[in-house]
Amino acid sequence: MASHRRPKPPTPRYAGVVTATAAAAVALSTQSASADPLPDPAKKGVQARVDRLYEQATQATEKYNGAKEKADGLRAEVAALQDAAARKQGELNALRERIGTVAAGQYRSGGLDPSLQLFLSGDPDSYLERASALDRVGDRQTAVLQQFLGRQRALQQQRRLAADKLADLGSTQKELGSRKNEIQGKLREARRLLDTLSAKERERIAADEDRANRASTRVSLGNEASASQRAAAAFAAAQSRVGMPYVWAASGPNSFDCSGLTSWAFRQANVSLPRTSQAQANVGTRVNSLSDLRPGDLIIMRTDLSHVGFYAGNGQILHAPKPGAQVRYESIARSGMPFMWGVRIG
Structure with missing residues (x-):
């Protein structure tokens, strides 16, 4: 990149303002010392305190950014888990209908298979442990019921994972709120401190900041x-x-x-x-x-x-x-x- 022009020296008018401001500051400090030997903590070192508050605010901002990035990731994970749970619920409903159709056909034919009675009793998780005692359970029917139970367990696991992620998201959102309050508190305190300065002191700080911003057009x-x-x-x-x-x-x-x-x-x-x-x-x-x-x-x-x-x-x-x-x-x-x-x- 080509080099830019060097910064121009201060104009006489600006130099005069700086000199006048410095002289005023010396006069004020001398007057204060003669009237009260103790330093005024509300006026002394305000710029350093403001800079420290700005530093703390930027540090808190990075923590806020980290929490927000985590929250965004958790929202995406929760959405994916909920979508997967919905799909598994749909598969489970279709399989339940299939088993119900078989049961209805058996009932119309004069009797319900004991294995289906056991399965439809409301405690299907115990089915496979107890089904071995039934002589009329076929391999094909057992495979269908095993598939149902497997999908049911997968759905329950998916819902537990989604609930855990939602809990994490809730705590992360609380952290976001805490970091936001911390940042805004630091910035409010910085503004309060700046308001304690005289108009000339605030103008000097603003001029210093403006000079630093404009220096980017002249940097080599x-x-x-x-x-x-x-x-x-x-x-x-x-x-x-x-x-x-x-x-x-x-x-x-x-x-x-x-x-x-x-x-x-x-x-x-x-x-x-x-x-x-x-x-x-x-x-x-x-x-x-x-x-x-x-x-x-x-x-x-x-x-x-x-x-x-x-x-x-x-x-x-x-x-x-x-x-x-x-x-x-x-x-x-x-x-x-x-x-x-x-x-x-x-």
Whole structure:
């Protein structure tokens, strides 16, 4: 990829705003110290606390994504089990009708076979153990009744499996609700903290975020090739999403969280990845050194593996970093997140 222009130095007007803001902050802190020697915890380090809340929200988002992926899989399994149970019930009903027809014919002929009397008594499961005492049981009839009992047991097993999966789904849906509340609580607390800042402080934070977003148009990535065509295609798809907003639990095409971006991009390259960063950390081939990464390799970040992005070349990561940010390029060294390892998809 061709290199882009370097970032422009701040304009004098902007530099003046920054200087004025810094001077105001110093004046305020001096005034506060003279009036009250104790620091105000509601004002001190607000940005760091907000960043920590955003980090916790993204970590909870990956747990939410994992629970949602599990819930989606359980719903599919339950539907398949219920469909199979319905088919088995239909087969059982047809076989029961067949046996009933035989019994009705025997009754009209003057008597009901003792084996059928036993079978139709309401306790067919004990039939095969007791049928050996009956002299008039034929091999063909025994085979039909064995088939019925086998299908009945299979139906019962299918229903038990469906019930177990439904119970799992219920507990997983509770976890989804808990994770959602956790994420929304972190984001509400972050907004509350930001609201405690002055208008100028909020403007400075917004300007910093805007500058980081706009820096993606000027980043230099070098010209190193991807390790595979699939990785190149996925990376190109992710590059087309630069500027799209971070939204928790979103997986495209117009908003993303971190693993939502990587899984969406690889789907465009006809590669299916797990939904969470922790699961994506264990696919493909591990690359342990930053120096061995190629554009399009996944980068796994944080000790709990709760963040993922694309290696973009020249020490840059392409990712959806946090709430309030956009999909963008950033320096890995300045991301504030420890690099764990890379993942190469062939």
